[in-house]
Amino acid sequence: MSDANTQSDMQKMFGDFAPKLVSLTDDVLFDDVWEREGLSPRDRSLATISGLLAAGNIDQLNWHIPYGIQNGLTETEIKEAIIQLAFYAGWPKAVSAMNIAKRIFDAQPEPRK
Structure with missing residues (x-):
């Protein structure tokens, strides 16, 4: 690599x-x-972010959310995936994941989608 x-x-x-x-x-x-x-790298990133959230491996999102952005995921897509999983993986996991996503997107230069 x-x-x-x-x-x-x-x-x-x-x-x-x-x-x-x-x-x-x-x-x-x-x-x-x-x-x-x-699967495209974008789709692999979406699946990985979703799997990490569902399994409660929230810390790994610190690396995989930026990687997902690099692979073409938008802020809206990442937030919507987290919201969707709140009902399937658990509210606390989704809130923790959204905190990480917010921190990452707040640190990025504009424009945000």
């Missing part, structure tokens, strides 16, 4: 501490699963 000069986010976080987790994340998850045909 990276060349000799650029480290992935996982390499920066875990480097030599957990090299297998880094390898699985970079080589299997992002270089294989995320690159498969069948």
